Amino acid sequence: MGIPSYLPGWDPHLLGNIRGDSMDEREKSTVGFLLILPALTILAVLYIYPLVRSIAVSFTTDEGVLTFANYKKVFDLYLKDILYTLFITAITVGITFVISIIISSYLRFKEWKFLDYMYRLPLFIPFLIVGHAMRIFLAPHGTLNSLLTRLLGMKELPGLSGSWVGLVITFVWVMTPFSTLIILGAFRALDDSYIEAAINLGSSKWKVIKDIMIPLTRPSIMVALVLTFVRTISSLTIPLMVGPNKPNMITVDMMFRVNYFRDWGVANALGVISYLIVLGLAVYYLKFMMAERGGLKA
């Protein structure tokens, strides 16, 4: 039981005979556990169970026999789509990183309320609506091309919706505010003295960003990038609405497998592969965090 000795003028002895303080630790943690039990039960039944089930189904036939056939089918049919998914995700993370660093650095050095509010606009718009909006915006005769053809004096421009470029544009549009929010927060938490010292010593702003601000905020930047990666690779609605018909991202493949073929085995095998990709990244991230912490201590 934490006695609030930090309170000014508070005598810890006053608390000695408070009811409940006499309760021993074990009883206390039982009450606490009972309080979180309902929420944990919901999580166990509605999350852990389907998670385990998805792995189990991916390894069994419809009759419940152990099989690797689903995975073989995935590699025969969807290897290209898996690589394409990784490619789209990697490009999205890369571009999002660069734009977030530019916006965050600008706002760290200069106050500009307009940009500070505007960059957050896409944060709360549901992905599905972003998908719909971008379908209209990037269509061959959409808002973007209407403007560009008039500006450039051209008659026709190819539409970007239904191409991987349009898909990446949409992902970057939706992911950047979020990763900027994290990185800008970290930049703003940096002590001015580091930055001013470097600038006084004659470093350019670009060098300060590259050599001081980014290295000092690496853990936050990693969080931003990892979350961008996971959100991109797990998104169904955006590739469904904006992406090309072929190749597909694996989330879209999963949906088609279920909707058109009722093929839960292959759909779940694709799901397990998406788990593995994210887990691989998580392991890398944890290793990085360990190294970072170890480095700080040493």
Add this chain to the structure above:
Amino acid sequence: MNPWRVTLRVIAILLILFILIGPLVGVVLWSFAERWYWPSPIPQDFGLRFWKQVFSQGRVLDSILLSLTIAIITVGFSLALAIPAAYGFARYRIPLERILLVLFLMPQAFPQLPIFINLASTFSKIGLGGNMWGIILAHTMASLVFSVWIVTATFKAIPVELEQVARNLGASRFRTFLTITLPLAVPGLIASSIFVFLWSMGEFTAAFFIGAPFIQTATVLMYTASMGYNLQIASAIAILLIIPSIIFMVIIERYLKAEYIAGLGG
């Protein structure tokens, strides 16, 4: 400021507006477009025909009301589960506390689609498929992180001493919670409710797999309309769904923590 800087600033503002607002302009135009043929950059005929349809045609209005019902019940369930859990996390020593808290984040930070596909398949076997309650259960599970995390942080920020004083004066544990802790936590409860509400309103995947083909939430109907090139109806629903997001975003600015927002958008 010299004229060059002003020009540069104006160009920057226009560019930012174009990048951020541009994609939404088409949605607004389409929702008012009664006739719009290429190559006209704006609709030939503007009108409210499709907006009237949205509010009078059974299917559209029903889907919006269904989404609202689901979101409101989800908020209720989510709070009912999160308030005790958050109090437990904030005030008791829970073994593996951090791991358990991260567990609540899992549905939002790990591929979601396979979970919902399997949930839908299980639900359809026990009569929860094509059923509002199936969607509510899925939404409650996936949005627990917003309520549990935000409310835990809120309870942790309320000084224990306030509770101890009330207990010292003879109030029971429950009464203390009800009259001291809970009222102080109201801002946090509202913020978490807003997150859960917005997430549920904008959620597509669970609603699609669990509800289909019997019931359609607003997002599912919007998807069907957009894919079927019924762009006016899709755009009108999209605008209806964006408006609360933008209003709430302004209200809860100080609760804008990256961890929670990661899940928004679906």
